[in-house]
Amino acid sequence: MLTLYGIYRSRATRNIWLLAELGASYRFQPVIQGYRLPDPAAKDAPLNTTSPAFLAISPAGAVPVLDDDGFVLSESLAINLYLARKFGGTLAPTTAQEDARMQQWALYGVSSIEGPALDISYAYARGEDKTEAGRAVIAAAAEKLQRPFKVLEAHLLREGQIVGGRFTVADINMAEMVRYAQAHAPLMDAFPAVKGWLAACQARPAFKAMWASRLAEPA
Numbered sequence: 001m002l003t004l005y006g007i008y009r010s011r012a013t014r015n016i017w018l019l020a021e022l023g024a025s026y027r028f029q030p031v032i033q034g035y036r037l038p039d040p041a042a043k044d045a046p047l048n049t050t051s052p053a054f055l056a057i058s059p060a061g062a063v064p065v066l067d068d069d070g071f072v073l074s075e076s077l078a079i080n081l082y083l084a085r086k087f088g089g090t091l092a093p094t095t096a097q098e099d100a101r102m103q104q105w106a107l108y109g110v111s112s113i114e115g116p117a118l119d120i121s122y123a124y125a126r127g128e129d130k131t132e133a134g135r136a137v138i139a140a141a142a143e144k145l146q147r148p149f150k151v152l153e154a155h156l157l158r159e160g161q162i163v164g165g166r167f168t169v170a171d172i173n174m175a176e177m178v179r180y181a182q183a184h185a186p187l188m189d190a191f192p193a194v195k196g197w198l199a200a201c202q203a204r205p206a207f208k209a210m211w212a213s214r215l216a217e218p219a
């Protein structure tokens with residue numbers, strides 16, 4: 001039995017998207033970020049990342065977490081790579097080299113793209129693009145993304161997808177990191193192959209289903 005702990009407004013989206021692509025059945029256990037609650041320790045507080053019951057599962061106190069019949073795994077990208085290998089099929093690596101490439105791109109994304117992209121996402125979500133200070137934060141983050149986006153643009157122009165010339169878990173992992181920068185149109189417009197690839201990823205029914213549920217969840 002698979003259980004995914006998390007919430008739609010978290011990095012669990014990448015796991016929910018993949019699970020839908022795989023057609024996997026699983027239990028979804030909502031766990032909200034403690035910092036989003038007025039009193040995460042209150043008796044009537046929902047299960048959250050600071051709840052002792054959750055910390056017993058995940059000492060890092062962060063979602064998502066996967067429990068596969070007692071095998072507990074954290075880190076959203078590792079969870080996706082594990083799930084893809086477990087279920088197999090075209091989303092999974094078919095050779096050791098594809099496996100290595102999927103890990104390479106996941107690590108490149110998390111070390112070079114996710115941080116500045118999240119800065120952009122938070123700034124737009126808070127309406128800070130309407131302030132001078134916020135625009136400076138966005139500009140600095142967009143500047144940091146120039147180099148990795150150039151790498152991604154050239155790669156996608158050459159190969160069309162992240163690994164193996166087909167849609168795989170590597171596209172989901174990367175698309176969910178690039179998505180955080182999507183609100184910044186000038187950045188996306190400067191990298192048309194990245195923009196087009198992301199749009200194609202997000203046109204998939206499994207993404208759309210995940211996104212509809214995310215929008216339905218209170219902000």
Ligand SMILES: N[C@@H](CCC(=O)N[C@@H](CS)C(=O)NCC(=O)O)C(=O)O
Pocket residue numbers: 009010011012033034035049061062063064074075076077
């Ligand atoms: N690198 C981790 C990051 C996990 C993470 O920071 N999760 C956030 C939600 S997206 C969280 O649970 N934060 C709770 C907290 O910081 O207290 C992953 O990809 O799973």
